[in-house]
Amino acid sequence: MISRLKQILLFSLAALAGNTCMSQDIKEDFKPSVLNQPGQPYPQVNSQGYARFRILAPRADSVRVSLGLGGKGGTLLTKGEDGFFTGTTAGQMDEGFHYYHVTIDGGVFNDPGTLNFYGSVRWESGIEIPAHDQDFYALKDVPHGNVVQVLFPSKSTNTSRRAFVYTPPGYSKDANKRYPVLYLQHGWGEDETAWSNQGHANLIMDNLIADAKIKPFIIVMTYGITNEVRFGHMREFKIDTFQTVLTEELIPYIDAHFRTLANRENRAMAGLSMGGMETHTITLNRPEVFSQYALLSGGLYTPEELKDKTKPKLIFISCGSRENPDRVKQATDALKQAGYNVVSFVSENTAHEFLTWRRSLYQLAPLLFQN
């Protein structure tokens, strides 16, 4: 578990460092990023995927943004006479969501222009490069489901824990209707807010339901690290404690407080990156709890691991084309040959980042709970 997790983390950092490509002729059609704070004009993004930053720090000597050319430490901004530091990434960014921060005279802060998102074990700045397929996670004039914050009691960790529960549109209408449930985990350094804030999981579901592409289901998102882990000491992470919280405390709570179909057939687990590793381990430990498994940039299953266990109804494995898609394809082939129902998905021109996972959820959702 730990060594695979390290691989993923290292790969993730490598992917982040390289997610720009050089180009010429920057078009001057920059617009504020959709993730800016209300009324904030910067950062901006142009139609080619360049990002431009503008930060006021009149008496600072050096302002650097962590996006752009990772190998060279990001984008160094240039100070103007008006006290604003400005600069444009040297290359085009991948489409989709990116975390970043700003280094002011050696200290790490956030860009005051943007909303913050929990990643890298801190609330970071976020920027959105409009994707050519962004329509599937756009806020549209369709019926919207809710995102419900619940505080559930956890005896094993001696506290109240938080989860977010997506309930589909119509949930409040028919008091007798029950729904399947997907348990959906975030990645390392993120928390239970990630799939809604960065992932737009609720909007992806609303749009799929409005288009009648899926049968409505509930999604539950909670924090995947439940023991004390010091920063930089991932070896201290214990999946056992999370497995207990998830299967012994959260699932019973959800089944008692929401109108779920409370059985294995109607329960799936998925996760991105570290959340995929958690999904892998927990579904193999407790195959009687979940019937459908999905790993998004987060490991693979082998036929050897699965044999002699209750057979999953579906395995879904995905990654970005800039990750290691061949490994996903090979694993999928091996599982298919062994008789498993496997679907793989590769997100084109994305790396270990949220557009990969938004697209993965969009591909996964129609496959789930097809009895």
Added chain:
Amino acid sequence: MISRLKQILLFSLAALAGNTCMSQDIKEDFKPSVLNQPGQPYPQVNSQGYARFRILAPRADSVRVSLGLGGKGGTLLTKGEDGFFTGTTAGQMDEGFHYYHVTIDGGVFNDPGTLNFYGSVRWESGIEIPAHDQDFYALKDVPHGNVVQVLFPSKSTNTSRRAFVYTPPGYSKDANKRYPVLYLQHGWGEDETAWSNQGHANLIMDNLIADAKIKPFIIVMTYGITNEVRFGHMREFKIDTFQTVLTEELIPYIDAHFRTLANRENRAMAGLSMGGMETHTITLNRPEVFSQYALLSGGLYTPEELKDKTKPKLIFISCGSRENPDRVKQATDALKQAGYNVVSFVSENTAHEFLTWRRSLYQLAPLLFQN
């Protein structure tokens, strides 16, 4: 409306500037603020209400925190050889929640140690000075209600708008039970997240319900500025557009999607600061919609305004002792003499800040919906 709002804003700034008092002998029992980001040791607070800051910026010349002695521009931190700027407020802070920011070489940023809260029309750093009565808004081992994010359609503003809905513990248990509703507004520069994040409205309710001090009700919180208002141009704020969203769009949506008692008797409106001004105006415009009104540091009612209108069942007026409590007391007396059911509350040793409003909600909730 606008001139009163300006008064409140100016008063608010004056209160913020003066919310410390001098003292001697600082006790060295500093602990991390409960609002710090996970694992962050600073800022810290001691048992006397001093706050201490520590911010890394090795090559910066000047780091200043906006808390402390407002008249002198906050607390100037001192640079150490390790590259950290540190400093302690010159005086004790009021108990409760405070917004702040950090000025690094002339640029305004957030303290990377803290969580952020939407106030002053931006996501700001937040710090919590433990209050002697903090138990009433603490996270306890009691049944917890949910905070539900809803996206409701708004034809008048041509978009989907967000609201948060507190549903009490037990809401999911009895599909036939219906609840009264309090519409609760934030202040200027804040948004629909304020009453949950800064105000702990959900925890206040959970604790009151666990102690059987109130009959459970629903709280609805939405954004109170619904037309385009440029920064610094509060004259552009139009309450009419918000009144339309609230009474013609949000209330019908809530009544259709939650199990409410959908009548005037079981509907109240309250707000803090600017939200109090909104409550004042909208309840006077639409007395047939709400039967109970509450202004928290947000204006007063006069008997003249209320006469010839459907009589409110309850008026609640509150403020902090460092605001202008005499005006609240005088208005309360005048309303009582005119035959209204009025309750006033003054929060001891607080100003125009969230502890005043947490306490006000705690006082208000048991008075509501007492048929």
